[in-house]
Amino acid sequence: MPPQVRSRHRTLIKPVRGGITAPAGFLANAAACRIKKVDKPDLCLIFSEVPASAAGVFTRNRAVAAPILWTRKILQRPILRAVIANSGNANACTGLKGRHDAEAMALHAAAALSIRKQEVAVASTGVIGLPLPMDRIIPKIPGLAKSLSRSGGALAARAIMTTDTRPKTASFEWMTGGRKVRIGAMAKGSGMIHPDMATMLAFVTTDAAVNPQTLASALKEAVDESFNRITVDGDMSTNDMVLVLANGLSGARIHKRNLLSSGFQQALNQVCLGLALSIVKDGEGATKFVTIRTLHGKNKKDCITIARKIACSNLVKTALFGEDANWGRIMAAAGASGVPIHPEKIDIFFDEIPMVRRGEGLGTRQEKKAGRILRKKEFVITVDLHMGTSSAEIYTTDLSLDYVKINADYRS
Template sequence: MVVAIQQVKHVSGTNITSPKGYKAIGIHCGLKHKKKDLAVLLSEVPASVAGVFTTNAIQAAPLIVSKEVVQKGKMQAIIINSGNANACTGKQGMLDALTMQEKTAQKFGIESDLVGVASTGVIGEKLNMEPLLKGIEMLIPVDSLEGSIQFSQAILTTDTVMKNTVYRIEIDGKEVMIAGTAKGSGMIEPNMATMLGFITTDAEIESVHLQEALKVVTDITFNSITVDGDTSTNDMVLVLANGMAGNSSLTPAHPDWNAFLYTLHAVAQDLAKMIAKDGEGATKLIEVEVNGAVSNLEARKIAKTVVGSPLVKTAVFGCDANWGRIIAAVGYSGASVDPQGISIKIGETLVVKDGEPVIFSEEQLLLYLKQPEVKIYVDLNKGSGHGIAWGCDLTYDYVQINASYRS
């Protein structure tokens, strides 16, 4: 459980390089026609690293390379390309990912096993290495808002907006920053999915404890969003902690551990909600909150089932208060439910109480469903389990975008 901490502050106008000791840049190297397609994030010193990765059995070469770096516990740079996923590309794909790693290490004068690699884009096409390698030589990361914006732009695919957030917290009397940027719009069904997330902090923390914190946070943020139910081959979240804030090393026994955990959760939740809201063709963010489940795990399972239901998503798109689709999704979620104990609200409007329909104003609810954010509340009255999941509506544009993704 992540407990709210009062001294955590969201910091506007800041970026992925706001924590001490980080630089970033994004450029156009030629993998895409015009848009930026190559980016690097660099720490002044080797940083503790934690990562979570897609559960898809088919895993792209760059993800495999990054996993190996994470297992060693230190990372200093991450090289990212968009426009090509370098997935399902066989032995050549692995050689290309390792070449990206090695060339980045040479460019910045660090060991290759300190370089993470990430790719996103079309699956099954080999990387065009000539422009990519020339691009690596052109990378000059900077500690500035402009450099961070360019970094965020270069990792996008079908995204319509950049996704950035930063928080500040005090640990041991030292100012600590945690910043994040992400991409993700379609094929989002994490555990993980087509999303890349990069989080930086200047906190001092060993990799084993950073991994522990990320695992706790991931389950209630990135693993609680869905756009279309597809899980991709490349997706990861990496967290770097370079220790330059000067605090004493964080552990679960540290008095400020909960503050750090809460701040990391705030960053991850912001990014997760931004991804859900920016689902391909989406017009609305949907939040489903479940209370009264037999456990938190079951509550999250139900919430994610409801927000992932194509029928619920299309009903929200059409502003149709069809609560039957919601209760049906609760029923097939696989969680333990008592039909006579279920209550449902759409916004502030009660539509089901103790399994029975409630008379409500269709006109009033129509106005609510036209809003850009729609909240659905489900109470099971079986226990104390609580969970939230986020998703988006399913629109005509989603079909159009994915019907022509390769063209």
């Protein structure tokens, strides 16, 4: 389990078991519909026993998938009871039929749960351009609804996996106002990882009572500091979605004025960042997890832009895979970011090993030391701009031969 975290308001937030169903009143389970080539769970259902405030953040890709269109539409009234999600098929670029199929998934889930279809969010992930096999999905929904349980979260997390090698879950609890509050989450993502957000689905539940406007504000901050700070291959998905549901069953009321002091924002940030880092570490074919850190920039936006340009550079990423301390590629990527820089001021470090001082390399001896850093599974590349007081981090991977192999036969 991850370590306990203490916010700057001294709220003790501790990890607990349970994932998406750790908060009170949430149930889940999954079923195998044979959407994917293998007979594994590929359809999941998450259910709140009472109406829940809801908020979402979605892909900015203009080739948006049908489930995104449905879920964005129903969140105009931000109250949800359920989420139904499938893997193996993205239901993207499927025209009018795809939109009808997304609505049909909500309709059949709602009928099985005795709720309104407008209370059911829909999500899909997988191959683009193929129609959903609704003849295999619809018959599974009634049984899935009947089998919902507090212990079904682990199976639900597996059901949304595509090229993921492992499920990604997190859950925490803390005390606020004398009440115990829990937050739980699950996510998937491994390839097509790039802001905004990544090719990923993430679902968050909490038993705190939070109004939809405050929930949306808190989610935006959490996503900006987590899912929007990761990249694996620079490709933006058609299906990215982060949803949060807050059903209030803990009795703890969270308002805009106590987002920080209650510990809620810190807990949401912690859940989202933990899942985002898990996605990068599970990146397709990845052998390295690398933090790109920019220091002393003029402003945070500039620092993020420069770090992201370095993190997305295929030349940098292939050098990382080859364990080559090629700092020139890092400098070139920073210079190509579009942000005005002063190369003659820049220092570059691999972990604590200096490689560049005031824009000039420090020689082969330092390269050998940096080479030892590059053999590690995780390390930090720091670019000190010496232009201001701002800083930022982007999380990335190397680009390996296995990444090419995985994506060369993804559909075959």
